Amino acid sequence: MDIGELREKIRDVPDFPKKGILFKDITPLLADGKALRKAIDQIGKRFSDRKIDLVIGVEARGFIIAAALAYKLRAGTTLIRKPGKLPYKTHSATYALEYGSDALEIHQDAVLPGQRILVVDDLLATGGTMTAALDLIARLGGVVVGVAFLVELSFLEGRARLKGHEVFSLIQF
Amino acid sequence: MDIGELREKIRDVPDFPKKGILFKDITPLLADGKALRKAIDQIGKRFSDRKIDLVIGVEARGFIIAAALAYKLRAGTTLIRKPGKLPYKTHSATYALEYGSDALEIHQDAVLPGQRILVVDDLLATGGTMTAALDLIARLGGVVVGVAFLVELSFLEGRARLKGHEVFSLIQF
Numbered sequence: 196m197d198i199g200e201l202r203e204k205i206r207d208v209p210d211f212p213k214k215g216i217l218f219k220d221i222t223p224l225l226a227d228g229k230a231l232r233k234a235i236d237q238i239g240k241r242f243s244d245r246k247i248d249l250v251i252g253v254e255a256r257g258f259i260i261a262a263a264l265a266y267k268l269r270a271g272t273t274l275i276r277k278p279g280k281l282p283y284k285t286h287s288a289t290y291a292l293e294y295g296s297d298a299l300e301i302h303q304d305a306v307l308p309g310q311r312i313l314v315v316d317d318l319l320a321t322g323g324t325m326t327a328a329l330d331l332i333a334r335l336g337g338v339v340v341g342v343a344f345l346v347e348l349s350f351l352e353g354r355a356r357l358k359g360h361e362v363f364s365l366i367q368f
Numbered sequence: 369m370d371i372g373e374l375r376e377k378i379r380d381v382p383d384f385p386k387k388g389i390l391f392k393d394i395t396p397l398l399a400d401g402k403a404l405r406k407a408i409d410q411i412g413k414r415f416s417d418r419k420i421d422l423v424i425g426v427e428a429r430g431f432i433i434a435a436a437l438a439y440k441l442r443a444g445t446t447l448i449r450k451p452g453k454l455p456y457k458t459h460s461a462t463y464a465l466e467y468g469s470d471a472l473e474i475h476q477d478a479v480l481p482g483q484r485i486l487v488v489d490d491l492l493a494t495g496g497t498m499t500a501a502l503d504l505i506a507r508l509g510g511v512v513v514g515v516a517f518l519v520e521l522s523f524l525e526g527r528a529r530l531k532g533h534e535v536f537s538l539i540q541f
Contacts, residue, residue: 208455218455222475226422226444235439249399255428255449262432263439266408271399272432280428282381282391302395
């Protein structure tokens with residue numbers, strides 16, 4: 196199975212989450228065991244010699260990529276979540292949305308200073324969410340080794356906002 | 369690392385999500401690469417000869433267990449989510465909470481009739497969420513081979529509500 200075949204397993208859903216948005220639905224790819232394995236192996240290969248301590252995923256689809264990659268890379272995983280979801284003491288970072296703003300939280304002890312981190316999400320769009328996630332990890336003293344996405348919407352130029360980081364995406368639109 | 373050591377990596381957080389609840393926080397276990405690997409390997413071993421097609425996780429911590437197990441078992445994964453989160457056509461199941469009710473959704477094409485399913489979540493409490501998840505999978509014709517949890521709160525007797533299914537939990541309280 197090559198990257199082209201993985202790409203074909205991503206489904207366009209029009210008008211989700213609201214009218215005018217063409218949503219890239221990764222669930223057909225995730226549901227195919229061979230495709231899931233190929234995707235995780237390809238991302239993992241890129242970072243396999245980088246001594247990753249923690250793969251951090253952003254709620255909620257990011258958890259899927261993070262957990263499978265953590266298993267593959269023999270790393271741990273930790274969670275960046277929406278406000279109020281994490282039980283222990285947290286740090287918070289806000290980020291702008293098209294209208295208004297949202298926030299992300301991380302446990303204050305989720306990352307030890309100097310730990311080597313791979314940050315992942317399912318999809319890179321404008322990069323706003325990932326920027327907030329990177330801010331949280333930096334505050335805890337984590338060393339971000341790379342940022343990886345299953346899918347990148349290149350035309351939204353989110354990569355420009357992640358300057359200074361090694362950014363990898365498996366599938367581009 | 370044995371099960372007792374995994375158990376020690378689960379942290380009690382008092383009064384979360386509300387006063388009087390002692391929350392079992394699995395994040396220290398997930399963050400430890402050796403512990404995460406051991407946990408997934410132990411659950412996976414139990415189902416490794418059962419020809420699992422799909423590991424299904426319940427939002428959101430369930431996704432972590434499901435994705436790592438799917439990778440290990442060379443299966444796919446699919447998502448059961450809170451209402452409004454899935455982009456494609458869905459089925460919905462409601463379940464009772466202490467006050468009021470909540471609902472879960474699954475994509476209508478998430479499971480093919482006859483597919484062999486392992487359903488997972490991080491924690492078994494009263495079993496209400498898992499009962500709704502099993503209802504959704506049954507409606508799509510999935511064959512539930514087993515139900516697995518990282519943690520089981522045995523004193524809540526949720527296992528009794530999952531009668532007729534093979535239920536496995538790694539750590540009990």
